[in-house]
């Protein structure tokens with residue numbers, strides 16, 4: 001596997017320097033601080049009096065900072081710290097939706113770590129902070145009924161685990177700089193009724209419904225959501241096929 005570009009930004013504080021004796025999962029988080037940068041979050045870990053830190057932080061541009069080597073414990077996932085590698089993700093707003101670049105890096109990094117530690121992402125090898133403590137973290141992958149931005153049948157989360165598994169099978173075309181997203185593309189709606197929402201997530205108000213299984217142009221992507229060219233709002237791409 002080709003090494004991704006990971007920036008070494010080791011902490012001088014909040015790094016317990018304890019080697020994990022076993023690593024049985026990768027734990028995914030959000031920083032819960034909209035629009036903050038990866039380095040700002042790293043610097044917070046390095047200066048706060050709270051015992052908090054993370055192995056990795058992925059920024060809004062897809063940049064990856066390593067704050068603590070992944071063989072060592074970080075203070076991120078409560079009782080799971082002793083057996084998980086932690087990955088924090090930045091996000092533009094309170095929906096917790098990831099930019100395409102952050103998402104791509106998250107898939108790549110998680111796939112690489114799963115290979116290193118021989119973990120199956122779709123069989124407990126990748127977890128959310130939510131799975132350990134029921135904390136709403138990362139919000140994009142927690143169901144709306146639990147206060148998150150995922151669908152109640154967890155389409156964002158399942159898609160992510162699927163994307164990690166597919167990335168591992170691919171053996172990796174590993175990114176050094178995240179690929180640019182296309183400006184716009186077309187999708188065909190695959191369900192009889194697809195709600196249109198004011199923003200990218202189920203927490204946003206419903207503004208309409210697509211009932212024609214038609215072809216629509218998406219001009220912006222946010223996680224698993226696409227913004228309609230018509231200006232009508234956002235739709236969940238889990239119910240569409242990309243053309």
Ligand SMILES: [Zn+2]
Pocket residue numbers: 028029030076129135137138
């Ligand atoms: Zn968390």
